[in-house]
Structures are given as C-alpha cells and as structure tokens.
Amino acid sequence: MSLKLESGFEFDYENLLGDGCVTKEDVSALLPELKKAHEAMDVMRRTGVIRGHLSKDGTPEKVLFSQLPYIEKGNLNSPESVARLKKFGESARNRVDAVVSLGIGGSFLGNKVLFDVQCGSFWNLKTREERKGYPKVFFSGNNIDPRSTKDLIDYIKYAADMSVHHDKKNSRKYKVMLICISKSGGTLDTMSNFMVIYDALKKNKNVKVEVVAVTDPNEEKPTLLKKMAMENKWESFAVPDGVGGRFTIFCEVGLVLAAVVGFDIEAFLEGARNMDKACQNNDIWQNPAMLNAALKFIAAKKYGRDEEVMMPYGDYLESVSMWYIQLLAESLGKQFNKEGKEVCYGRTPIVALGTRDMHSQTQQHQEGKLNKIVQFIRIEKWANDLAVPNVFPTVQKLADISGVTMGQALEVARQSNADALISNNRFNALFSLPKLNAYYLGELLYMLAMSISYEGELADVDAFNQPGVEAYKKIMGPKLQQVKAQQAEK
Template sequence: MTKNNPCVILPSGFQFDYTNLFGEGKITARDVGELSSRLEEAHQAVARMRLTGEVKGHLSKDGLPEKVLFTRLPDLDSGRINSRESLQRLKDFGQSLVNRVDAVISFGIGGSYLGNKVLFDIHAGEFWNVKTAAERNGYPKLYFSGNNIDPRRTGELISLIQSEARAGAADRDQPYRVTLIVISKSGSTLDTMSTFMVAYQELKAMAPLIEVQVVAVTDPAAGADRTLLRKLADDQGWPCFSVPDGVGGRFSIFSEVGLVTGACIGFDLEAFLAGAGDMDILCRTPDVYANPAMLNAALKYIAAEKYGRDIEVFMPYGDYLKSVAEWYIQLLAESLGKRCDREGREVFYGRTPVVAVGTTDMHSQTQQHQDGKHDKVLQFVRVAYWGNDPVIPDIFPGVAKLSEIAGLHLGQALDAALESNAAALAADHRFNATFVLPKLDAYHLGELLYLLALSVAYEGELANVDAFDQPGVESYKRILGPRLKEMKMKR
C-alpha cells in the first residue's frame, strides 16, 4: 500500500494491481506528487459530499441546487435512504414471488437497466430462464425490456410470454402470473414507458390465461409533487419502490432501483451493500496510495492529461462480467464526458470508454490495443477463485498442442491469458492495471462497483468538472419531444 509497492490489497483480499501503470516509463511517483495539493482538495470535497451531500456548483437539470447522496446508500443503520426496514421490504417482495409468479419483466433504461443487468448476470447467469423452478429455488424467470425502443424484440418477448402461458395451461389450475417492474423517476421516459405500455396491453388482453401485476419504481414524492408514474401507480393500486432524490441513474444500482431486481432472484442484498460500505470506509483515508478509489482516479487522470491516454478499455475476464463493463461505460461517459468545467470554460474533458471481454476480445480488439495509437489505458478485472472450475482433460494425447494444455483448470488458462496480454502491453509502454476479485459474489461485486463510482467523484474534482450532471443528454431530449408531437400530428 505504498508508492513502492504498486498493489493495494484490502483486508477482504480485493486487489488493485497498478504495476503496469506506475513506475519507470509509466506514471511516476513524481507525477502523483505534483497533484498532491489537488488530491488533498479532492479528498476534502468528497468527504464534504459524503457528510452533507453538497458538491461545488452542482445543479439539477432544472438549474436548481441538488445534493449528491449516493455515498449514503450502503449505510443501512442511518436510515437516510436505504434502511434495514427498506431492505426487508425488498426481500419480502422477492419472497412474495417465490412459487407464485412465473415471470418478471423489468422495464428500465440507463442505470435502471445496466445496474439491474449486472446483478442478474452475476447471480443468475445466462441460463436462469431455462432452469426449472426448483433449480431457481422457486424464483421466477426474469427478462429485461424498455432499454431500447425495439419493435422486433419487444414483440418477440411478448410472444414468448404468451406462448409459455398457452403451453402450460392444461397442467395448471391457476393463471400464468407475470410481474412487470417499470422503473422511471419521472414516468415519462420514452424508451421505458412505450415498451411497458405495449407489453401491459398485450398481456392484460390474455386474461384470464395471464394474470398481470405491476410494480412501479419511481420518485417517492407524494401529493401535488407526484410524478406521472407515481400518480398512475396510486390510481391503479400498484405497489411502489423509490428512485431516491440525489442519486443519479448511473449510481442507482445501490438503491431500490437496482436492488428490486436482485430481490426477484434471491441476490444477497446485504452482502452487496456491505461490500460497498466497507469500500467506502477504506476510501476515507487521505493517503492516495491506500485509498483505491482516489488512486484509481489520480492514475487515470494523469494518464489522460499528461500522457494522452484518453481512451479507457474496460476488459474484465469472464463472460458474466461484460455487463459490469457496460455499466461502467455509462458511469464514465456521463460522469466525466463534459464540455465545460465548473467555471464555464470549454475543456472537452473525459476518456472515451470501450467495452471489451477477455478472452473474447483478445481475438478482436487486442490488435488495436497492442499496435494502435498509444492513446489507451486498459483496466482488467480478474476473478481469483471461480468455484466450479473444470479441468481441461487429456482426451487427445496424440495431439501435442492439445495435450500441452491438459491438466489445467479453465480458470488457470484464463489467468494466463490475462497475464500474457497485460505483459505484452506493458512491454510496449501500453498502460494497464488489474482489479482482482477474490471470488465473484455479491460482497466483492459491491466493493468493485462502489470503488468505480467513488473514483469518478474524485476525478471530477481533479478535472474541475461536475461528475453528477449530464447536460449533453438533455440536448437531444429537447429535440426529441417536439419531434414526436410533430410525428403524431401527421398521422
């Protein structure tokens, strides 16, 4: 945990190995030292945000002062956003689905999809929906929609649910039960609400063969301040969970927005938040070399600003970690891709994020990483222990090339590929670093995602940009609304 040992190892076993990012021919201790006063200011700003929710110059999209509260989400004891009672309500909701609901469809976009997909992939995996109910411990199948206005996929998903209901009708003495979870803070999110309304109508029309329940996740405001979706939920009698104030979509995985999906599949919500909370505590030190979130921010900031590495390739090794990379892409792009600094000066800050997966993209992108421009920093994620880790059998002993790899676990081969990729890149002064998760579970996932969320807060301070607004997103929305109205008038 010092500048002479380029690897932060946490008590949990989680590691941030920045060997290939720090030292001679890379980012130096002097580079970091030159940032010392700004790092101190950044640390104080993040501490103030953690304590008060206040971030210098941050305004809501309506131009009003707005607090930033994502750092409060792991703390169940304060009861300020999440609490033991709210977590129990989520778990009770999940249990209410067990052996009663056949399928859940989660409608959301941005963080309301990407974060939820991470929890699903890590806990359930690709083949969840083809397992038997017993193999799922009675939890329902789970599908995602609303993350694109795609006519074909929306129609095919509805047809699938209808077909499943028809196929099992003769063997059931009850309807095929579907729960639709619609996630939108405002209730006017085009992608989410349009696909939800199509599915709701089509599935409701199948009564009594299909029984539809709706759960809304939206702004908790009551009375005259109710959002469109909250009013609709109240009118229809739908149960509600909250999109909390002060928590942007890209940070909402730690709130009911993401946790509601975890509850539907039996994901360990407490362990996930505990991992995030423990990471938060460890990142309260002002020592940059012992604070993995601040260190990660400093190294990436220096890599971009001093060494021109303004593309970040996030490359976990493992199929089910691809959604983590996709979640991070939104986090990085919306938080740090900014035209202006806090004083209104045009700075055009931010790294272009790229999703990759090892070993898959070693056979597609690595050619560019290794021989293309020196404009990239690569961030690997490694899982140290896989649990079920098959041994490659020696079933073709007469084939030397195949026999050479026999006896290795698949996880060992995956590690060798990562290490070889990292070493080849480092040999050509290609910046890269590795996060190591002791195993792929809820706790260590919480550590990783929270570290990344806190890192963009630190880097926003270093770059003097607001890491919590997204004015570029609002630009197209101002054009889209009138265009849709114009299209409807021409019908």
C-alpha cells in the same frame, strides 16, 4: 506494485506507475489537488453537497450515493426498506412466473449486472426448483425495438399457453410482474415498451399481470408514474432524489430486481460500505478510489491515454463493463467546467471482454494509437472451476493444454495480454476479486463510483449532472409530436 485491502480486493497498478508510465513525481505534483478532492468527498459524505453541482433544472441538488452502503434509520437504505425488499422478493417466490424489468440507462445496466452475477445466462432455462422458486427474468425498455418487444410478448404468451395446458386441473393463470422503472414516468424508451407489453398481456386470457412501479416517491406532488401507481394500487419503490441513474444500482432501483432473484442485498451493501471506509483514508497509496482516479487522470492529461478499455475476464462480468461505460461517459464527458469555461473534458470508455476480445480488439490495443489504458478485472478463485481433460492424448497440441483448469488458463491469457501490452508501452492495470459474489461486486462497483467522483474534482467538472443527455431529449419531444400528428392525418 499493488494496493490490497484486508478483504482481499486488490488494485494492481504495476503497469500503470513506474518507468515509461505515470511517475511518482507526477503523483506528488498532484497531491495538493488530491487533498482538495479528498476534502470534497468528505463534505459530500457528511452533507451531500458537491461544489458547483446543480440539477437539470439549474437548482442546487444534493449528491447522496455515498449514503447508500449504510443501512441505517433515516437513510435511503434503512433496516425497514431492506426488510421490505426481502419480503417483496419472498412474495414473488413460487407465485410469479416471470418478471419483466423495464428500464434504461442505470435502471437497465445496473440491474443487468446484478442479474448476471446472481443468475447467469441460462437462468430462464432452469426449472422453478433449480431457481429456488424465483421467477424467470426478462429485460425490456432499454431500446425502442419493435421486433424484440414483439418476440418477448410472443414468448410470454406461448409460455402462458403451455403452462395452462399442462395444468388444466388448477387452471392457474401465468403470472407476470412488470417492474417499470422511471423517475418521472415519461421516459420514452421505457414507457413505450411498458404500454405495449402491458396492453398485449392484459388482453391474453392465460396471463395475469401485476405492475410494480419504481419511481419518484413524492405523493404530495406525484409524478406521472407515481400517480398511476397510486390510482391503480400498484406496489411502488423509490427512485430517490440525489442519486443519478448511473449510481442507482445501490438503491431500490437495482435492489428490487435483486430481491426477486435471491441476490444477497446485505452482502452487496456491506462490500460497498467497507470499500467506502477504505476510501476515507487520506493517504493516496491506501485509498483505492483516489489512487485509481489520480493515475488515470495523469495518464490522460500528461500522457494522452484518454481512452479506457474496461476488460473483465469472465463472461458474466461483461455487463460490469457496460455499466462502467455509462458511469465514465456521463460523469466526466463535459463541455464546461464548474466555472463555465469550455474544457471539453472526458475519457472515452470502451467495452471489451477477455479472452474473447483478445481475438478482436487486442491488435488495436497492442499496436494502435498510444491513447489507451486497458483495465482488467479478474476473479482469483472460481466457484466451479473445470479442469481441461486429456481426451485426445495422441493430439499433442491438445494434450499440451490439458491438466490445467479453465480458470488457470483464463488467468494465463490475461497475464500474457498484460505483459505484452506493457512491453510495448501500453498502460494497463488490474482489479482483482477473490471470488465472484455479492460482497466483492459491491466493493468493485462502489470503488469505481467513488473513483469517478474523485476524478470529477481533479478535472473540475460536475461528475453528477448530464446536460448533454437533456439536449437530445428537448429535440426528441417535439419531433415525436410531429410524427403523431402526421399519423393522425393518414
């Protein structure tokens, strides 16, 4: 059983619905609630209103992520804003040597997905020509780790010294672009790294630093980072109101980095847009997001499968699993429902990677507690699939695995895992992408975002706030001031 779109995107739920799994009767019983959830999504698309959603300040706030796939005048992504992003990306080519993307939460996780799919692990080892003139990329600000931050600074200084040494004739400084992403400019993790790196590089005679601020665009009441950008004449892009961090991969927060590595922004948004149109279907069996949400909601509520193992098969998709961790955890892990009743709802997300974690986690998935759904992601056709050669014909065990491609072997491993799991009553499902590219990535990520939105309505929790995150922030601020005071006394 599967739902396949015209694009080729497929949601195979054969091992999630049927004998021993969620039943069609379960789904039928949920149809009245699904109808209400679907109507809520329609209202959200048209007006941005989600019942019961308030900002962290306790005031009504619109939810606008469903607008992002549509490049239209007046929208958050407009023809003008996309053109500006593309121009910005072109301006970095053959001019900027390295980009440091500083952000945390969605400002890191989403950007890492786009980087991995476009660039891969060895991007920074390629020549400028192999990168088509685009700069090297580093990530920081997603943790407050003094060692890794110093290592990054030391590497950039070394690269700058080498560049100047080998180009004495032109004596061109090594150009570093710091993309600082924070809505307020007060994010401890991001801004502490930004200040340390900015200060160190500004003091290096071989480095020229430029800053790009991605922040609240309000100029009348500018936030800290926006005010700094205005005073220092830094180029700036928007962290828009109405788009929570875990959804910002579809707006300038993610697309700024996408632009400086040559990622196809328009194809990405086209994939998201076509998925959104599919998700407007009121027939659950034709709506990928509604069907995914319903099956997993029922599996958790009725069958106790309240942990979701997101297990893509492909190294450069592990960051998708990491991105999904935040999406699921922050959206649905809620103590209270929309009426203020304590419900402590949530499904726990777990990162896994095939085939790597078949050799580490699968024992638990296969025989451990019956509380999991394993969600696979596969790529049907790899761009550069490699055949396993028969280089040791006298070694029978190795000869037996030759003659197939690595992509075929990967899929055999995944299918074997899925078959073994369901044979022992372990729920699992599959998202299948015809290729790994910007379009299909847009389809997949948007479907997951919309699916979470549906599940929030089914569980009657606000999928767009994150009060639990604010709790530690309120404690952390005063504690940091205490440390600073103690330091001053020494």
